[in-house]
Amino acid sequence: MSEYHRLEALTQQLLTTARKAGAEQADAVALEAAAVSVDMRGGKLEHAERAEGVEIGLRVLLGGRQACVSASDRSDRTIEEMAARAVAMAREAPVDDTLGLAEPGQLARDTDSGALDLYDHGPEPTPEALQELALRAEAAALAVDGISMIEAASASHSHRRMWLAASNGFSAGYGRSGHSLSVVAITGEGLGMERDWAGESRVHAADMPPPEEIGRLAAQRTLARRGARKPPTGAFPILFDERVASGLIGHLVGAANGASVARGASWLRDALGEQVLPKGFDLREDPHRPRHGSSRLFDAEGLATTPRMIVADGVLQGWTLDLATGRKLGMASTANAMRGAGSPPSPGVTNLELAPGDKTPQELIREMGRGMVVTSMLGASINGTTGDYSRGAGGFWVENGEIAYAVNECTIAGNLRDMLLRLTAANDLTDWRAMRVPSLLVEGMTVAGA
Known part of the structure; x- marks a missing residue:
């Protein structure tokens, strides 16, 4: 057998x-x-x-x-x-x-x-x-x-x-x-x-x-991290390197999860059909991408999966739903059920891609003038209901549009709803990722360093 x-x-x-x-x-x-x-x-x-x-x-x-x-x-x-x-x-x-x-x-x-x-x-x-x-x-x-x-x-x-x-x-x-x-x-x-x-x-x-x-x-x-030190404290633009930018979009995806919305525990709970990213931004899920480890033809409840737009031209198109959360919200399942052997189905996503911009990360660094490039993150304090965001970060400090020195032991903070509406995307979309997201520049975040 x-x-x-x-x-x-x-x-x-x-x-x-x-x-x-x-x-x-x-x-x-x-x-x-x-x-x-x-x-x-x-x-x-x-x-x-x-x-x-x-x-x-x-x-x-x-x-x-x-x-x-x-x-x-x-x-x-x-x-x-x-x-x-x-x-x-x-x-x-x-x-x-x-x-x-x-x-x-x-x-x-x-x-x-x-x-x-x-x-x-x-x-x-x-x-x-x-x-x-x-x-x-x-x-x-x-x-x-x-x-x-x-x-x-x-x-x-x-x-x-x-x-x-x-x-x-x-x-x-x-x-x-x-x-x-x-x-x-x-x-x-x-x-x-x-x-x-x-x-x-x-x-x-x-x-x-x-x-x-x-x-x-x-x-x-x-x-590149040799000689790292704390950055200044203040409000600065921050470029999330493509290594960590997917985490930023992951917070949006989590807030659009039907399970959070049904509990009223999402900072996007009233945002269906509203602008959540700048115009021109598309966020697409494609569960049918060949040779990608999270691809699938059917979900954990036996429903046929299909590509869908989560955000189109910056506007939130729908929630991520399984059968039960869809029924709670009066909507059809989006065939996004996932489960383990010992747990019931719950909504989840596969193979996301955020549309890239037309500038290189280096061009965005030159344009930001003075600020920070984030390449690593640790710890998190994120309020799922309000979208308040605070994380430990490391990366590089930028002066006069050029990387000046490596930085560590700092905290970056903001509100996700505001941050996501002030994004500029680079063109460095990386292949083979379950979440393909380019580097993302966010204007005016708080940096707490030296």
Whole structure:
């Protein structure tokens, strides 16, 4: 029996057992995954890990109530206990009339994910091959003058297969693979030590850049941080480098999530159909992008996914919805349900792209005159209801339109609603990201430094 047939059989067994235990509706998921990772340091193996297993999950619905259970044991006894426990839990859960599976007519008809090319069918890399990739990246970083040591050079490979089935007749699955490589480089020592990193991940090994390219980039980024100090305090323009700009757009996407909107806990809750980005800005979701790890033809409730505009010409077009949040808001699902084995569906996004501008980051730096380029962030204090924003940041200080020195240990603050309406986008849209966002210039943020 193939892996997919085995996973499908597990989901059907879960559904049959759940119905016998008293469930009115049910859906089940079976996941099989394996991963190998190695960490190299100083030319030697620092850490190696292999993990593999199968996880099964069951959701039952009964009289407007639901419960979810999961397990890593697949025995008949465990499945019977899961079903009995889930039904018992559901009977004690609060009633929510928006809960329920999709109607059969809503379900995706095209469930063959082969066209998305999400699985690398080439030979799996051996641990020795992963070590070699990490060693090559480490050596390339160390070869750059000024790098004192490599904190870690890491390589990994993973594959995952999933099957989803429900009592409404839906039954389908797909597989994903992943290859990744990263390097953390260090310059200086003691209090003068600075570090930075570079890393890439792909579905297919053939799409990965050479490890030497990743190592050199980590070294270059690290050396640029030498002599970092605190910036001035005041109101300045800030350029969010493409490495961190996606986080800024991620806050907008989170505020447009139907679950937050339905709770009244979103700073965009009254902004549907209003300007949330400057004119000319489009934010598009495309779950059908080939060879991208988060692509999918159907969501976690069996609905067919489709590309959609979240923001068009700066105007918010709609919320991100699964079935339950859509019903709460009186809208149709946008087929954005996601779930784990032990959790119910909730709305989420895949493969976002913000339309780029027509200027290079260097041109925006020249135009900003005096301000800050942010390349790293840590910590966060963000009020999801008001949009008040404060984060620790590091990067580079700009004087007279040129980078003057590296900066660290500062805080940047503003209000997301205002910040997003004052954006200027650069043209450096990067490939292969789940969220493709160019560098973004924000006028007039507060910087708290020296």
